[in-house]
Amino acid sequence: MAVPLHTTGKASFDDIYDRPDPRDYYARMSDLDYRIPELAKPVFQQQIRELRASARVATPTVLDLGCSYGVNAALLRFDTTMRELAEHYRTAAGDRATLIARDRATLGTRTGLTDVRFLGMDASAPALAYAQESGLLHDTVHADLESGEPTDEQREVLATADLIISTGCVGYVTEKTLARVATAHPRRRPWMAHFVLRMFDFAPIAAELAALGYRTEQAPGLFQQRRFASATEQTQVLNTLSAKGIDTTDRETDGWLYAGLYLSRPLPKHHADTEDQH
Numbered sequence: 087m088a089v090p091l092h093t094t095g096k097a098s099f100d101d102i103y104d105r106p107d108p109r110d111y112y113a114r115m116s117d118l119d120y121r122i123p124e125l126a127k128p129v130f131q132q133q134i135r136e137l138r139a140s141a142r143v144a145t146p147t148v149l150d151l152g153c154s155y156g157v158n159a160a161l162l163r164f165d166t167t168m169r170e171l172a173e174h175y176r177t178a179a180g181d182r183a184t185l186i187a188r189d190r191a192t193l194g195t196r197t198g199l200t201d202v203r204f205l206g207m208d209a210s211a212p213a214l215a216y217a218q219e220s221g222l223l224h225d226t227v228h229a230d231l232e233s234g235e236p237t238d239e240q241r242e243v244l245a246t247a248d249l250i251i252s253t254g255c256v257g258y259v260t261e262k263t264l265a266r267v268a269t270a271h272p273r274r275r276p277w278m279a280h281f282v283l284r285m286f287d288f289a290p291i292a293a294e295l296a297a298l299g300y301r302t303e304q305a306p307g308l309f310q311q312r313r314f315a316s317a318t319e320q321t322q323v324l325n326t327l328s329a330k331g332i333d334t335t336d337r338e339t340d341g342w343l344y345a346g347l348y349l350s351r352p353l354p355k356h357h358a359d360t361e362d363q364h
Contacts, residue, residue, distance in 0.1 A: 103210040107182045108155035109175045111213075116172035120312040122253045122345060123157050124168045126281055129305075129347060130158065130251055133279050134202060137249055146202050149247035149267070149276070152255025153206030153226075156217030163222065165198030182216070189220035205247060207231075207267075231263040236270065244270035250278040254311065254345075257286035261294035268298055275299060275352035281309060281345045284338075285326045288348050295350050305347040313341055 102111045130148070137146050150158045160171055174192075178185050207227040208214050214226040227240045236244060244267055256264075268275055275298065282288050292302040314320040323343065327334050337344050 103154055103208075104212050106212055107175075107178075107185050107216055108213070109178060109185075111155055112172045112175040115168070115312070116176075118312040118315060119310075121168055122281055122309055122311040123161050125309045126158065126251070126253050126279075126347075127161050129279060130162060130249075131199075133249055133251075133277060133349075134199070137277055141248065143248055144201070146248045147205060147246045148202055148249045148251060149205040149207060149244065150223075151207050151250060151252040151259065151263070151267070153208050153217060153223065154210065154213045156204070156206055156213075156220070156222030158251060158253060159204040159206065159217065159222045162202070163193060163198045163200075163204070164196045166196075186216070186220045189222065193221050203246075205243060207244075231266045232259055236266060241270045246271075247276045250276050251280070253281045254283070256280050256282045256288065256291065261291040264291055265294050265298065268295065268300075277352070278348075278350040280348045280350075281311075282348055283311060283343055283345045284308070284332055285323055285330070287330075288346070292348070292350070299352050300350045301353055302348055302350040305349060308337065308344045308346060311343040311345050314343065 102114050105111065134146055134148065137143060148159075150156075153159070157171070160166065161168070164171070166174075175185075178188060180188075203224045204222065205225050205227065206214060206217055206223040207229060209228075209230055211228050214223070214228050217223040218226045225243050227236070227243050229236055229240050235241075247267070247270070250264075250267055264278070268278075278295070278300075280288070280291075288302075288304075292300075295302055314323070320338070320341065324334055324338055327338060
């Protein structure tokens with residue numbers, strides 16, 4: 087079956103984000119060697135360590151933008167790999183309630199990050215519901231902040247975030263969403279760590295964040311996201327990158343989407359006051 091393309095030129099997987107449980111999602115992502123959450127895992131672990139040390143936050147709150155079924159939270163809290171997660175769901179028998187009970191039981195036996203709160207924001211209500219009911223996420227925000235401000239209730243949840251992470255939503259979301267998330271708390275700014283495909287320009291977001299008191303740095307290196315879903319997708323992405331003057335030799339030409347890592351932190355005057363944290 088031909089894979090439909092999103093307006094960005096990337097393959098669209100909208101159909102697997104609206105399932106009641108993540109089995110189809112992990113099966114599809116496994117087929118494409120989707121690996122960026124696993125490559126991001128040590129980066130997020132390091133950000134959490136540095137946040138805890140510098141801001142003296144006993145229990146940091148991490149907000150995952152475009153979290154789908156709680157993938158990044160699962161990797162960090164189960165202390166597992168993408169391959170193991172895919173196998174975990176491939177072998178899962180029974181209905182949705184059975185899977186949720188299984189995930190809750192697994193969480194209780196793992197030694198991953200236990201002193202971190204995980205929030206998720208996504209456009210898919212079924213994915214968010216599964217991630218929260220299974221215990222992977224402590225709270226969720228179902229919102230499209232590209233089109234409008236968060237509600238008071240949503241803002242209250244977003245305002246608790248100490249670290250904002252993402253592994254694939256930038257490009258679908260822009261500086262509009264990130265600015266609204268960054269300013270959810272009136273007096274402090276969360277740290278950010280975003281993995282961004284090379285076809286998307288982070289400069290407008292960095293500029294918007296700079297106006298809010300952030301300094302953004304691109305970390306060295308590139309990170310494989312996944313294999314292209316089709317030759318058509320590869321051609322589209324190669325054309326986009328070529329038009330931007332980006333050299334794809336031994337990168338996208340070899341069949342993989344690649345992302346860069348952007349770290350944004352508030353300058354000292356915007357740092358959180360300890361008593362404001364939670």
